[in-house]
Amino acid sequence: MKSPGVATVYRWELTKLRYQKRTYLGLGAAAAVPILFVVAIHFRHDRRGGDFAFASYLTKSGLAVPLVLLLFGAVWLFPLITALVAGDIFASEDHNGTLKTVLTRSLERGQIFGGKALAAATYAVAAIMLSGTVAVVAGSIQSGFNSLQSLSGTIVSAPKGLELVYLGLLVYLIPIAAIVCIGLMLSTITRNSAAAVVGTLMISLLIQLIGILPGLSGTQPYLLSTQFNAWQGLLRTPTDWAPIIHAAWVCACYGLPSLATAYLVFLRRDVAGG
């Protein structure tokens, strides 16, 4: 028989997620928001466009829907859904007092941590891909599976547009990964699910505010919130990789220290109470 390891923990964390309400709350929101969005478009189609990117395309191509969703969901919706699980995944063990139960089996704390971190990341990926897919499908039903105008003004065919949408979702996952790490850190430090979830969202929002403060606009390129727009580089012709590469290392600067902190706190902490 194979000895247990990170994969064992990962599998069981996913199983546990399947039995928890909050999992469906997050996934439900991820699916419901694009549907509500499309319904809103349907009833407002007489009004021509807004002043944001792809606005005028919302009624012409369903592919614009996931992109506008990313634009608006960027700093709060998806971070919230991500934090819902990342912020809870350690804190819920404290809440149930179950850490002592799992830590007295045959797995090292590091293995438990690895499995949990991977599960939290998997959930974020699932939520965003679900949301994007629902947006594409609902948008296409409403506005048709049509070609799209890129940010550079060129026309992108529908299949190519679909590919760009999914690539965009992937790039969007870069800052989300940093949010996962922050959520894990707050989950281990606060040991309280609500505090960790709200805290993660607050950090995401507060970072955005920094850039708005007078005299601090220079910090803009280094703020986590800015990296949520990096995917837009994909929708230029030629593709602008610079913001994506920039996002990768900026997000690593946010994510890795958070992850390392979470890891060390979890490894060293006393498991008392519960």
Added chain:
Amino acid sequence: MTDALASSQPPVEVRGLVKRYSDLIAVAGVDLTVEVGDVYGYLGPNGAGKTTSLRMMLGLIRPTAGTVALFGRDPQASVRALDGVAGFVEAPTFYPYLTGRRNLELLAAFDGHGAPTRIDQALETVELSDRASDRVGGYSHGMKQRLGIAAALLRDPKLMILDEPATGLDPGGMRDMRVLIRRLAEQGMTVVLSSHVLPEVEELCNRVAIVQHGRIVYEGRIADLKRSAGTTYRLSTTDDQRAMAVCRAQHGIRDLRSDHDKICFTADEEAVATLSQALVEAGALIRALVPGTATLEDLFFSLTEGEDGARPVSEPEPVEVSR
């Protein structure tokens, strides 16, 4: 599992164990050794530091000082030290939204080493088979306690560490728990058992450590402790006031107290013989002089509360020490 190692080293060896929570010293330098086959009682009142000690043994919290070795391995260094070791501290905990069986499946997966094949047997042993498909959130305290034992059995342990396993159980549940622990011990399992229910420890354990304020005040065999503590007597005379004064003046009369018109004290036989003569000389004639067997409870009080605690002698009912 390293059986050669396991057989040559004691199941538990604790040296100079200290745990400090800012100002509070929960465990203040505990030394103890549990030998193979022991059913070892770790006995003390609320807040004595029992759970804290067991947490350190299981590697859940870091000692401020001192060492723990389980079969010679350090649980702080690696969870490998828990190979062949199972147990729980305080009430066992599970995921409330999973069924009893699924909780065990999760833990068995975390155990490896064939643990998944032992699930049915473990459920049967604790008589939970028929409730295994219910969510643990709906379990009673006693059922969770039994599931905790089942979870420990999955590991096929050689050493079982149990923190007040009978706490909160009804009399039937307590008896079942005692029967189970005795059966495990008969199968050769070493058991460390914390408790403040003295009759339980007395019935189950061959050796005890008595802790108070984080310190061990006695460690050894129960029989030795009883012998050293002497026998408790109940005395009734024609003039108890005078008899009391005589007793007070006698050598070898300990724990003297008056209780329900009786004088109670602890002494060895020689001291009792001298006393009887002194009583006669003082004019306090003996109506009754009844030896009682000291229970662990009496011993416990004489060890942890010093001389002043006026206590009834050997009541047969199981009495909880504190609360």
